[in-house]
Amino acid sequence: MPIKTSQIPTADGVADAFAAFPDDGEQHPGVLMYPDGFGIRPVLREMADELARHGYYVLVLNMFYRHGPTPVIDLPEYIGGEARSAVFAQLMPLIEAHTAEQTLRDADACLGFLTAQPQVRPGPVAVTGYCFGGLLATRTAAAHPNQVAALAAFHAPVGADGPDALAGITARAHFGHAASDLTPEDLDRLNRSLDAAGIDHTSEIYPGTAHGFTMSDTDAYDAAGLRRHWDRLLPLLESALH
Template sequence: MPTKTLHIPTADGQADAFAAFPDGGEQHPGVLMYADGFGIRPVLWEMARELAGHGYYVLVPNLFYRHGPAPLIELPEHIGEEVRPAIFAQLMPLIEAHTAERALRDADAYLRFLTTQPEVSAGPVAVTGYCIGGLLAMRTAAAHPDQVAAVAGFHGPVGADGPHSFSKLTAQVHLGHAESDLTPEALSELNQTLDAAGVRYTSELYPGTTHGFTMSDTDAFNPAALQRHWDRLLPLLDRTLANS
């Protein structure tokens, strides 16, 4: 599976990134993948390659490029509970500095770059994200309803921008929540808000999960939930993108 490192021109500089895509020189639908708060690391390369193997060009930008190229902080091979507090102490200033305004400027640049790559076919794209990346994916889809046909967020704070944030969504949506992140009551409220906004969506709690369940390099990893994530994401992309 070919991969390459890239630099994306943005309003605030250049974002380092990588892409994974099928071999063979053909064009494929584009998918913008937002990492979780830990950022680009081997597990993200693995997930991007897995998705690319199903016929997509997958672009993964370094969300925090304004502070330097990835990796910005040194991460252990396995991010266990004992090291999370120290890691988050370093990450939180980066996350807090990544304002909605910055995120939207970046989304413009990422989509412009993605849709002009020679390996990417014409037509709509999809956006997927994990943790904070789920929120960024929803913001991107709402800001670009004419381009984004599908959006998926996993264990992300997707309702953080309030009910009004869903009103511009035209993409089909899947949200996979960790049981530790949302109560059934909060899920019901979120889904009612999506209903009221007329969004076409599925939104569900993944059984037995804690925040970060898709990430195999953390204690939160849940293999069954990761598979459920693929079982929801791949049909969504197949329905909405003209997969060649």
């Protein structure tokens, strides 16, 4: 799959991003993907490439562009143990400084950029996200109900903004939670909020997983969890975008 780097003008500056898409001369449904808190790196390019192989134009944003272009910080090839703690120490100030208002400004710019690409089919799009990026995907879907038809978030704090923040979502949604992030009681409370918001959704704990289970370059990686993620994500996109 071709990988194209892009510069996206936003209200707060220029955001760097990359896109993966089929090189077949056809138009394909658009997907805006938000990385996990570690940001853009080889594993995100691999995941975007895999999704593109299923017939999607996948745009991946450097959500920390206000602090510099990719790579915003130096990352080890494998993020685990003491290295994981050191990386988090650098990234947490960036995550904590990222406001909901910034998310919405970025979403406006990225969705406009995505849908203007000649390889993107006119019509609804999807948003996906991992970890902190799953929260950004959820905010994007709530802010663009007439444009976002599918929402998927994995090991993400999707309820962090409170139940009222879910009310605008009209997309079909899937939330895949790490077993270390939610108890069954937490899941029940979240699902009641999703039901109250009228969201067509599935929301489940992936057994035996830790926070970050989709990312193969971290010590949280779980191969079965990643497979389950694809088994949920691909049918969701197929049903909502085709």
